[in-house]
Amino acid sequence: MASIGRKNVGWLLGAIALTLVIAACGGGTPEAEPEPEPQVADTRDAAADSAARAAEAKRRAEAEEARRREAERDRVVTIATERVFFDFDKSNIRADAEPVLQRKVSVLREYPDITIRIEGNCDDRGSVEYNLALGQRRAEAVRRYLISYGLDTSRFTVISYGEERPLDRAQDEKAWAQNRRDDFVITNYGRLGAGD
Amino acid sequence: MRLSMRLAGRMTRPGSWGMPAPVGQALFVRAAVLLVAALILAPDPAVAQEPERDSIPTDVRVGIVYQPAFRPGIVMPPVAAPDELRDLADSTRTIILRDLDQSDHFQVMGVGEDVPLKGPVNYALWDQLGAVWLLIAAIEGPPDSPVLRLSLHDVVFKLLQEVQAFELPPLHHPDMRLALHIAADNVVGWATGSTGMAATKVAYVAEGPGGSEIYVVDSDGYGVRRLSNDSSIALSPAWSPSGDRIAFMSYKDGDPAIYGLSLNPGRSTLLIDLPGMDLTPAYSPDGTVLAFGSTVEGRTEIFTYDLTRRCCPERATFARYSNSLSPTFSPDGKRIAFNSDRLGQLHIFVKDMQNVSAELVTPYIYDRSVHNAGPDWSPKGDRIAFHGWVRGTAQIFTVAPNGRGLRQLTQTSRNEDPSWAPDGRHIVFSSTRSGSDGLWVLDVVSGRIRELVRGRAVRLPAWSGNLDSLSYTYPNPYPSNEAAVGSGSNNP
Numbered sequence: 001m002a003s004i005g006r007k008n009v010g011w012l013l014g015a016i017a018l019t020l021v022i023a024a025c026g027g028g029t030p031e032a033e034p035e036p037e038p039q040v041a042d043t044r045d046a047a048a049d050s051a052a053r054a055a056e057a058k059r060r061a062e063a064e065e066a067r068r069r070e071a072e073r074d075r076v077v078t079i080a081t082e083r084v085f086f087d088f089d090k091s092n093i094r095a096d097a098e099p100v101l102q103r104k105v106s107v108l109r110e111y112p113d114i115t116i117r118i119e120g121n122c123d124d125r126g127s128v129e130y131n132l133a134l135g136q137r138r139a140e141a142v143r144r145y146l147i148s149y150g151l152d153t154s155r156f157t158v159i160s161y162g163e164e165r166p167l168d169r170a171q172d173e174k175a176w177a178q179n180r181r182d183d184f185v186i187t188n189y190g191r192l193g194a195g196d
Numbered sequence: 197m198r199l200s201m202r203l204a205g206r207m208t209r210p211g212s213w214g215m216p217a218p219v220g221q222a223l224f225v226r227a228a229v230l231l232v233a234a235l236i237l238a239p240d241p242a243v244a245q246e247p248e249r250d251s252i253p254t255d256v257r258v259g260i261v262y263q264p265a266f267r268p269g270i271v272m273p274p275v276a277a278p279d280e281l282r283d284l285a286d287s288t289r290t291i292i293l294r295d296l297d298q299s300d301h302f303q304v305m306g307v308g309e310d311v312p313l314k315g316p317v318n319y320a321l322w323d324q325l326g327a328v329w330l331l332i333a334a335i336e337g338p339p340d341s342p343v344l345r346l347s348l349h350d351v352v353f354k355l356l357q358e359v360q361a362f363e364l365p366p367l368h369h370p371d372m373r374l375a376l377h378i379a380a381d382n383v384v385g386w387a388t389g390s391t392g393m394a395a396t397k398v399a400y401v402a403e404g405p406g407g408s409e410i411y412v413v414d415s416d417g418y419g420v421r422r423l424s425n426d427s428s429i430a431l432s433p434a435w436s437p438s439g440d441r442i443a444f445m446s447y448k449d450g451d452p453a454i455y456g457l458s459l460n461p462g463r464s465t466l467l468i469d470l471p472g473m474d475l476t477p478a479y480s481p482d483g484t485v486l487a488f489g490s491t492v493e494g495r496t497e498i499f500t501y502d503l504t505r506r507c508c509p510e511r512a513t514f515a516r517y518s519n520s521l522s523p524t525f526s527p528d529g530k531r532i533a534f535n536s537d538r539l540g541q542l543h544i545f546v547k548d549m550q551n552v553s554a555e556l557v558t559p560y561i562y563d564r565s566v567h568n569a570g571p572d573w574s575p576k577g578d579r580i581a582f583h584g585w586v587r588g589t590a591q592i593f594t595v596a597p598n599g600r601g602l603r604q605l606t607q608t609s610r611n612e613d614p615s616w617a618p619d620g621r622h623i624v625f626s627s628t629r630s631g632s633d634g635l636w637v638l639d640v641v642s643g644r645i646r647e648l649v650r651g652r653a654v655r656l657p658a659w660s661g662n663l664d665s666l667s668y669t670y671p672n673p674y675p676s677n678e679a680a681v682g683s684g685s686n687n688p
Binding site: 141161 | 432656
């Protein structure tokens with residue numbers, strides 16, 4: 001529909017242009033008067049033009065800056081909130097989680113005013129109550145890891161949701177592996193700004 | 197001599213694999229030995245427990261060993277009542293008969309149309325029909341204060357065992373069912389000498405409108421009621437011994453903490469909020485102490501809290517690199533059983549409240565995914581129920597507090613978080629056996645099982661103590677109704 005609409009507008013513009021040309025040709029009266037006025041208009045136009053150019057450049061630069069900030073914000077948020085996963089009934093940091101946490105360390109060093117809530121989660125095979133304790137250890141394990149790189153303790157809070165917040169409710173190893181995780185919630189964005 | 201041989205044999209050879217004699221003979225010898233053992237050693241509790249290694253109580257009475265599966269017949273003719281109490285009389289009979297059946301102490305028998313009910317009790321007739329007990333009921337008095345008169349007759353010995361009048365609440369009072377359950381529990385007590393469990397409730401967790409909430413249901417599956425209203429995550433309800441309060445864990449203020457809930461009117465208040473997460477509350481049997489799990493350096497340890505002084509959380513477990521949680525008190529309040537992963541597997545432990553060390557109760561199995569959790573100490577003290585994995589699926593077990601006599605009670609589907617009834621004989625647990633989430637009640641003696649409630653994410657049941665001591669408020673506080681009646685009488 002949109003493309004058809006656009007095509008129709010094209011036809012419409014073409015038709016108008018054609019009508020104007022025909023009208024101009026038809027009325028072929030030699031009324032063209034080269035007057036000095038255009039010169040005045042020219043200088044005025046040049047000033048306006050350069051101002052507009054500057055404004056446009058500024059606007060572009062600002063947009064560029066906003067885009068860059070947005071991209072940076074996305075990068076930081078993505079890294080800060082990337083999940084880490086755990087083995088069954090374990091709370092130790094897996095090898096594949098280390099690069100994820102390393103990226104967090106560098107981002108959190110870059111933005112020292114960001115604070116984060118670490119949320120431990122479990123799959124639902126174990127006891128409901130034991131999973132609360134296990135989730136707590138999973139959150140705590142990651143906090144310890146981050147603190148061990150010199151990040152301030154006060155920047156992290158931990159909470160366990162046990163098996164109460166599964167990502168995938170299916171009963172298979174793929175779903176369980178998804179649910180054995182730490183989620184990361186940014187509680188203070190600092191100079192990153194809360195964004196939209 | 198024979199006795200000691202038998203006991204030794206039992207200890208070294210589990211089951212009866214080693215029995216050389218033919219089965220019938222072996223059974224006879226066993227029965228004889230059992231009888232002798234029971235007669236000689238019944239007064240000594242330590243030895244009397246020996247035949248119960250698989251936890252089937254052998255009820256010794258006048259020299260007769262009752263088979264656990266044997267349930268004496270009880271018959272209850274229709275309840276006599278004036279016309280205006282006819283409906284109450286009918287529901288009274290329905291409720292009491294269901295309670296007697298669910299007590300698993302009796303075989304409830306029907307009454308034929310042709311059985312004459314008028315006149316003096318015809319013991320010979322009831323005996324001939326196979327009844328051991330005869331329960332005769334009548335309801336009298338005005339509708340705003342009816343009285344239920346129950347008399348229990350021993351048909352075999354042809355005597356009136358017990359008779360009692362029970363004051364009932366006014367008609368349609370919400371406590372009417374509870375009053376009838378209390379009457380039924382009395383009948384169980386007269387006939388068996390042990391408490392019934394009809395006048396009890398089960399608290400549990402289920403999916404509510406805005407999260408998981410605490411619910412409560414009567415022991416017979418009636419009267420489901422939502423107690424909490426926090427639209428958060430509520431878990432692990434635990435009854436106060438008096439039966440009028442429930443402690444539970446909630447995320448309602450963000451940080452998981454322990455809250456208290458009174459049954460009336462049902463508003464939760466903060467009980468305990470230590471740094472980190474507070475979870476799995478349990479009342480001591482005298483109601484003065486609350487044990488619970490709480491975060492210590494990222495792991496979970498058990499604490500106690502003085503409810504009378506409302507202060508002083510004290511550490512009760514000390515396992516540096518592991519979790520301890522889900523405490524449950526022994527009936528004397530001196531010990532707790534709890535859940536811990538301190539051996540690298542999840543196990544049930546028992547510890548003296550005064551001692552630091554804890555003893556392993558569930559069997560350690562190398563190289564297996566052992567996952568034992570959710571312990572609940574029987575109010576009789578002799579068993580601890582818990583759930584443990586069998587080929588990766590949770591099943592209900594019981595074990596003696598000294599780790600002996602492990603017994604698996606369920607086989608099919610996933611069964612978790614057992615909780616004992618005050619009779620020490622019934623267990624409620626969550627199960628997926630019907631294809632959906634539900635709570636089920638199992639009689640550990642006969643193996644009879646029934647569904648209590650069904651619903652989305654129904655779990656973590658906790659059975660109350662006997663609610664017999666709850667007093668009703670007479671006359672019934674129906675302020676609106678009374679006002680209506682009052683104004684009605686004033687209005688011509």
